[in-house]
Structures are given as structure tokens and as C-alpha cells.
Amino acid sequence: ALGAASRIIELQQEELLGAPGMTFMQHHRTRRLQMLVRFGAWEELLAEPAPPAELKHARAMWHYAHGRAAAATGDLAAAEADLRAVRAAAADPALVDERLEFNTAGDILKVAVDVLAGQIAFARHDYESAVSHLSRAAEAESALTYGEPPDWSIPVRQELGAVLLAAGKPAEAQKAFEADLEFFPENGWSLHGLARALRAQGRTVEADQVEARFTRVWEGGPIEMASR
Structure with a gap:
């Protein structure tokens, strides 16, 4: 995914990026950033x-992706500055x-604002926010017109489910992962999360069944799935 996203940048003609009607090329250019977040x-x-x-x-x-990195590494002041920039762009x-x-x-920026705000709140352990x-x-993402590849590259319900698990709400996390699997059947990210959510509820047999599905689809996967 990273290789393909980087290849898009190599193929683009720089002089066209700012031309009228070519904003979609700018978005293609940001797919590498979205994959780095992923x-x-x-x-x-x-x-x-x-x-x-x-x-x-x-x-x-870029501010969205940079803000995600800043929040994840503990620089919340920088993340907040990036969030302000994304909010300003979303209202431009x-x-x-x-x-x-x-x-x-x-x-797209409407989704970006709330995802970044949510991850900053998560970094502060403000799970409710x-x-x-x-x-x-997630609601804003659901309202998007679907295309291939999707304009928003990282399904929000996967992140929502992970935060709900961290917040000690496995039943709600289960619903988030199951909803994501309806949109993106048998994706490894949500299968992994769903297995964890079921196991946290003591539903071991179901968790083992989902874990087996995850193992099948993730065999030879690019990374070892993290706990979150």
C-alpha cells in the first residue's frame, strides 16, 4: 500500500496540482500520508x-496526518495546532x-477534523470525548460517496472500536467492529478487534472462531497486528 501510494506521487505532474479542477490530484498525493498513519x-x-x-x-x-503523529507521540500542543489548521481548512x-x-x-476534511480531535482526546485519556x-x-464517513479506492482510506469504525476497547467497553467495541465488517467484509483489522472484544466479554468460543477467520485472512500480512 505504501509503495503504491508513493508511486502515485512519482507519476504526478507537479505543475498540475494547483490547477483549477485538479484538487483530486492533491488528494491522491495525500494517500501516502494516510498509509503512514495506517x-x-x-x-x-x-x-x-x-x-x-x-x-x-x-x-x-498533511496537518491531519502530522497531528495524528504528534498525538501518538505525546506532543499534544503540536497536535492541537494541527487540529486548528484542519478545522480552518474545513471551513474555507x-x-x-x-x-x-x-x-x-x-x-473529507469533516471526517479528518473529528478523527484527529478524537485521537487527541484519546491521548489525553478522555475516552468520552x-x-x-x-x-x-464514522457517521460522516458513512455519508461519503463510495469509490475505489475510498476517499477516506482508514475506516473510522476500526479506530472507534479500538478506543472503545481501551475505554473498557467491549460490547460497544464489538458493535463498531461488526458494523465495519458489514462495509468491509473479512478485513483483518476489524476481525482482530472483534476477537479481542468478544474475549473481553468472556465469549471465548466466539472469540476463537473470529480469531481463526483473522488468521486465514492475515496469513502473510505485511505487519504483525498490534494490540490496538
């Missing part, structure tokens, strides 16, 4: 230079209705 490559993200200010959508998504009239391929930049933001982000 795999928790925080140090690499923190070292990633910001796009030029005139590439407003790409810059906003020049971006709100700007078309990508399947959705508008405003649609984290769940609230991520639940709102």
Missing part, C-alpha cells in the same frame, strides 16, 4: 515536509465545495 509510522510522518500553502487540500491533509469556502473524485474536500468525536466521524 501503519503508525509516526517518526516518518513527523519528518514529512508540509506541502506548499497554495495546495490547500494537500496542506490540510475555497475548499468546502471543491470536488475530488467522489466527494468534496469539505466532506474520543468516542463522541469518532462516532461523529
Whole structure:
């Protein structure tokens, strides 16, 4: 996934990125950032230079990804600064209705705001706020027009389920992972989370069954699945 996302950047013509109607190319450029978030490559993200200010959508998504890395590594002041930048971009009239391929930049940044806010709250152990933001982000994600690949690359319910597990709410986490599996059948991320949620409820037989499904789909997977 990272290799393909990096290849997209190599193939793009830089002079087209800021041209009218080409904002979708900026979004394609940010897929590498989204994959770095997916795999928790925080140090690499923190070292990633910001796009030029005139590439407003790409810059906003960089702030989202940088904010995720800052929150994950404990620099909450930097994460909050990134969140303010994403919020400002999400309210920018020049971006709100700007078309990508399947959705508008405003649609995508609406998800980004609540995911980042939720992860900052999670880093502060404010689980109630984290769940609230991520639940709102999941609703916004569900309202997106689906395309291949999806404009939002990391399903929000996977993150919501992980936060609910950390908050000691395995039954609610189970529902989040099951909902994600309806959208993305047999994906390893939610199967792994679902097995953990079931096991935390003492439903060992069901957890073992889901774990077996996870093992089948994740065989030869790119990374060892972390506990969260």
C-alpha cells in the first residue's frame, strides 16, 4: 500500500496540482500520508515536509496526518495546532465545495477534523470525548460517496472500536467492529478487534472462531497486528 501510494506521487505532474479542477490530484498525493498513519509510522510522518500553502487540500491533509503523529507521540500542543489548521481548512469556502473524485474536500476534511480531535482526546485519556468525536466521524464517513479506492482510506469504525476497547467497553467495541465488517467484509483489522472484544466479554468460543477467520485472512500480512 505504501509503495503504491508513493508511486502515485512519482507519476504526478507537479505543475498540475494547483490547477483549477485538479484538487483530486492533491488528494491522491495525500494517500501516502494516510498509509503512514495506517501503519503508525509516526517518526516518518513527523519528518514529512508540509506541502506548499497554495495546495490547500494537500496542506490540510498533511496537518491531519502530522497531528495524528504528534498525538501518538505525546506532543499534544503540536497536535492541537494541527487540529486548528484542519478545522480552518474545513471551513474555507475555497475548499468546502471543491470536488475530488467522489466527494468534496469539505466532506473529507469533516471526517479528518473529528478523527484527529478524537485521537487527541484519546491521548489525553478522555475516552468520552474520543468516542463522541469518532462516532461523529464514522457517521460522516458513512455519508461519503463510495469509490475505489475510498476517499477516506482508514475506516473510522476500526479506530472507534479500538478506543472503545481501551475505554473498557467491549460490547460497544464489538458493535463498531461488526458494523465495519458489514462495509468491509473479512478485513483483518476489524476481525482482530472483534476477537479481542468478544474475549473481553468472556465469549471465548466466539472469540476463537473470529480469531481463526483473522488468521486465514492475515496469513502473510505485511505487519504483525498490534494490540490496538
